[in-house]
Amino acid sequence: MMAELLVIVLKVLVVLAAFLLLPLLVGQLEHKAMAHMQSRLGPMYAGGFHGWAQLVADGVKFVQKGEVVPAAADRAVYQLAPAVALLPYLLVLAVVPVGPGAVASTLDLGLFFALAVTGIGVVGMLMAAWASANKYSLIGGLRGAAQLLAYELPLVLAAVSPAMAAGTLSLTGIVQAWRPWWLLWQLPAAVVFFVAGLAEIRRPPFDMPIADSELVFGYLTEYSGLRFALFILAEYAGIVVISALTAVLFLGGWKGPLLPGPVWTLIKVIALSFVVIWLRVTYPRLREDQLQKLAWLGLVPVALAQLALTGVVAVAVAS
């Protein structure tokens, strides 16, 4: 009994550490990679060596800043929103397997759980948008809601494809069933999942809800200090989660030659995070109508076609 409790505590601690460290790592990667892609250097001073402590310095700065709650804001909802936006990603990380059997919480419905919980992050955004009592926040929130409606569908349809191929909803089971040739077979689903995931976490080029040139800062307009920092952390945690889910569903998770499993998982997650940043630097923000068009006319049909293909091949292989 005691040992079991200890294992649970240990698992929670590891997940928490990963949850706090990986987004920082991705954030720093974004600072530097984006800077060099724009022929800049990025942070160079904080911490001495190439600004490695920049995000620590940012965190300290955010903590020092005052919390301003607008007079007309719905105080409780306004203050709760960052937590609602951040926590789902922590919960998702708990079901992502990093190695054979190395998963914080074994769930047979892992994929279902991950997708369901990721959707909650959007609720946090809607809470922030509505409770801020600010027209820019509200427009940003409505855009976010429309985006969620459009992109949740291709996201789920694309995620179903590997689940169908593996015959299980367990993330560990999907990785175990994964074979290298799935890379080609599941490629359209992987692309759709990744793009829809980007839209789900509102990363550029899908950052219409934030659109700083149109909406000040969208649903984040009124936030400051630690709560703003939590939203930013949620964004980077979202990158980690989407990258991890893509790696587990489509890239074979911990599978890879030579190196141990968890290292492969980490490599894949970091590489996908880099792609997220790369896309952000390369492409301009989509217009609202382009955003909807891409989801309904592009991603959903591709995901459906992939589902049909997966079904046919799965039946053919089984028989």
Place this chain on the structure above:
Amino acid sequence: MSPGRAGAGGGLARGLAITLRTMSRRSATRQYPDVPPDLPPRSRGVIALFEENCTVCMLCARECPDWCIYIDSHKETVPAREEGARARQRNVLDRFAIDFALCMYCGICIEACPFDALFWSPEFEYAEYDIRELTHEKDRLREWMWTVPAPPPLDPGAETPKELAAAHKAAEKLAAAAQAAPPRAQDAHAQARDAHAQARDAQEPQEGNA
């Protein structure tokens, strides 16, 4: 490239290639306070005063378009060097100041100075918190002299500087005079004139300079 030619995918891939290529190259950032900038020769940073050359002729102050040069001086009497000669007077510089808050770095004072007392220096880090501190007095202007670089070499094919051309000419004249040696005293004058013409022919390209 128009998106139609390579299709949407081609354009998207090109975009990704551009950002990746930029990332693999050296960034354009100059890390200025840590790494001093690489300034071109003849950079106009600050004006230095070579006080020893200044004769208080006031030409710089009068040519200055925004009147940012302040000069004060007095006269000193130099006693006669020889018995019975007249005592002479010379100017002594008391104050020479340039107000860099007014200066527009046109360099006209430096062009105007006939005695090579003013120079450009590439130093530019002399910002101040108080605008009055930007008026550099003569000791400070003299200190800038140490930062004045040697003049850059002339461009290939440039005209020989006046001083050099004159020296060359004098030397050639002497050589010509020595060559036409057997001295016939009464013809010396004519000989010198011939040598002069020879030297001029030799220096035809620099004629305008002579």
